[in-house]
Amino acid sequence: MRIVVCGAGTVGGSIASLLCLHGHSVTIIDADASHVRQIDEAYDVRGITGSASQSSVLFQAGAGSADLCLAVTGNDEVNILSASMAKAMGAKRAVARVYAPVFRDLSTFDYQRHFGVDRLLSLEHLTALELARGIRHPGSVAVENLARGDLEVHEVLVTSAEKGVGQPLKQLTMPPGVRMGSIHREGQTWIAGAEDKIQIGDRLTMIGKQAALDEAKELFCPHSNTKSGVVIAGGGETGYHLASLLDGPRFGVVLMEQDRQRCDFLAGHLKHTTVVNSDATRHANLEEERVGSADVFVACMGEDENNIMAAVEAHDVGAQTIMALVGRPDYAHVVGKLGIDLAVSPREVVAKQVLGYLTTGPVVSKTRLSEDGELSILEIDVVAGAAVTEHVLALLKLPEQCLIAAVIREGFAKVPGGDDSLIPGDTVVVLVANAAADQLVSLFAGPKT
Numbered sequence: 001m002r003i004v005v006c007g008a009g010t011v012g013g014s015i016a017s018l019l020c021l022h023g024h025s026v027t028i029i030d031a032d033a034s035h036v037r038q039i040d041e042a043y044d045v046r047g048i049t050g051s052a053s054q055s056s057v058l059f060q061a062g063a064g065s066a067d068l069c070l071a072v073t074g075n076d077e078v079n080i081l082s083a084s085m086a087k088a089m090g091a092k093r094a095v096a097r098v099y100a101p102v103f104r105d106l107s108t109f110d111y112q113r114h115f116g117v118d119r120l121l122s123l124e125h126l127t128a129l130e131l132a133r134g135i136r137h138p139g140s141v142a143v144e145n146l147a148r149g150d151l152e153v154h155e156v157l158v159t160s161a162e163k164g165v166g167q168p169l170k171q172l173t174m175p176p177g178v179r180m181g182s183i184h185r186e187g188q189t190w191i192a193g194a195e196d197k198i199q200i201g202d203r204l205t206m207i208g209k210q211a212a213l214d215e216a217k218e219l220f221c222p223h224s225n226t227k228s229g230v231v232i233a234g235g236g237e238t239g240y241h242l243a244s245l246l247d248g249p250r251f252g253v254v255l256m257e258q259d260r261q262r263c264d265f266l267a268g269h270l271k272h273t274t275v276v277n278s279d280a281t282r283h284a285n286l287e288e289e290r291v292g293s294a295d296v297f298v299a300c301m302g303e304d305e306n307n308i309m310a311a312v313e314a315h316d317v318g319a320q321t322i323m324a325l326v327g328r329p330d331y332a333h334v335v336g337k338l339g340i341d342l343a344v345s346p347r348e349v350v351a352k353q354v355l356g357y358l359t360t361g362p363v364v365s366k367t368r369l370s371e372d373g374e375l376s377i378l379e380i381d382v383v384a385g386a387a388v389t390e391h392v393l394a395l396l397k398l399p400e401q402c403l404i405a406a407v408i409r410e411g412f413a414k415v416p417g418g419d420d421s422l423i424p425g426d427t428v429v430v431l432v433a434n435a436a437a438d439q440l441v442s443l444f445a446g447p448k449t
Helices: 010-021 033-042 055-061 076-089 123-135 210-217 237-246 260-269 283-288 304-317 329-338 346-356 434-444
Strands: 002-006 025-030 046-049 068-071 094-097 119-121 140-146 151-157 178-185 188-191 203-208 228-233 251-257 273-277 296-299 321-325 342-344 363-368 375-381 402-409 412-414 427-433
Touching (some): 002 010, 010 033, 010 346, 046 055, 055 076, 068 076, 123 346, 151 210, 178 210, 203 210, 228 237, 251 260, 329 342, 342 346, 346 363, 375 434
Parallel strands (some): 228 251
Antiparallel strands (some): 178 188, 375 427, 402 412, 402 427
16 A cells, blocks of 8 residues: 655654565655654655645655555644645545644534544554553453444453343343444354354454443443552543543542642543642652542653653552553563553553554545454445445345444434435444455445546
8 A cells, every 4th residue: 555654753653664574665744854854764664854734745655556655743733734634635535633622612612623634543542542542340351442433442351140141142131332343152153143152251343432332331340340549640631531531430539640730720621630739759648649549540740760660669568460661572471470450551552553554445544453363344435326325224135244333423423223324424433353354445436436
C-alpha cells in the first residue's frame, strides 16, 4: 500500500518503521529537515521537508493517490487540516492524531465529520484504553474498543453454573444494547446462534456499551463486577482518560497529581474520582494515600523514569497489581524484574491501531477477534448504491457466519433490529468469519462504474 505519514517525530518514526517492516511504500513529511534526514537514513522511505498543512507539499508527497494518510505531527490543527486536505485530494483513508480532548468531544462539534477525516486518533486515549483493558475484572480476558470508543468487545470466561448457563440464547433476556458475538469451546470458535447453549468453560464474546455489558456478564460470571480500588499516578491526558473510563460505581478511583491547577480541572470533570494534590514518586505520599490497600496502582506520568520509580514504590508499600506507562523500548526487559505486572507502550498501542487501518474498499478497520484467527470485527462504511441499502436488515442475504453488531449514525452507536435499514454515511460494526469476509464486503461495495 502507498502510505503518507505527516510528522517524523517519535510517533511518526515508529509508524514509518512498522510500515516498512510490513513492506509498504512510505512517504514521510516533516518541517524539520534533520528529522526527515534521520528517518530517511534509518528506513526505506521517501522523505520530504515541508509543512504538511500546505497543499503543495501534500501534492509532492502523492497524498492524492495514497491508500492511507496518517497525520501525526505535534500540532492538532496541522494534523486535522493535512488529513482533511489529503482526503479531499483523493486519499482513500485519512487519519489525524489529536491531543486536545475537545476535538473528539461530539457534544460541542463533530470535527471528524466536518473536516471529512476518517478517524481522529488520540494516542493518550488509546493508551488509557489499553490500561483500562488490563484493569478490568478477571472475568474479562479481552477488551477491544470500537466506534470512537463508544462500543466495547468483552470476552468472558464462564466459570460456574449461573442462570445463563445451559439455556438456549433465544430464551435469555439480554440487556438492551448487547449482542452475543461468538462462542469458543474446545478449540473451536463460531458466531453464536439462537439455539446455542452456554456451557461451563466457554469463552463468550459480547459487544455493546460498557454499562450494558456489565449487566449482561452477571448471567454468566456473577463475580466479574466486584468493586476494585484503583490509584492512578499522573493527571495528564492519559491519566484523565483512564479515570474517565473507570469513573463509576465499579471502581473506587484515587488520582494523584502534583500540579495544583491541574487538580482543579480534574476535580471539576471527574464525578466519582477522588483527586489528590500529591507527588506519587515519594514513598511517604503513597503510604499517606494508603496505596498499599489498592487493588491496582497505575503510573502514567510524563516521564518513564518517574513511572518506574512510582511503580516500584507502590509495589514496596503493598499494592496488589502494578501497571506503568513505559515508552522506551530498552526498558522492556527491566520492568518485569521490578515487580511491574503490566507495562504499556504508547508506540505499541498506536502500531496496533495503525495496522487495523491497512484495509481496502469500504472496510475502515479490521481487528482479529479470536486467537485462532477465524473471526474478525470489521468497521465498514455504507456507501451510496451498496446492496446493503436495498432492504431492511432482516431481508439482507448476509453470509451465515456474520453478525451486524452495531450501526454508527451521525456519531451515535446503537444495536440494530431486524426492521432497521442502512443508509449511506452509516458505519457498521460486523463480526464475521474470515472465510465469509469477502462475500460480506462485496455487499457494501458501491456500484461499479
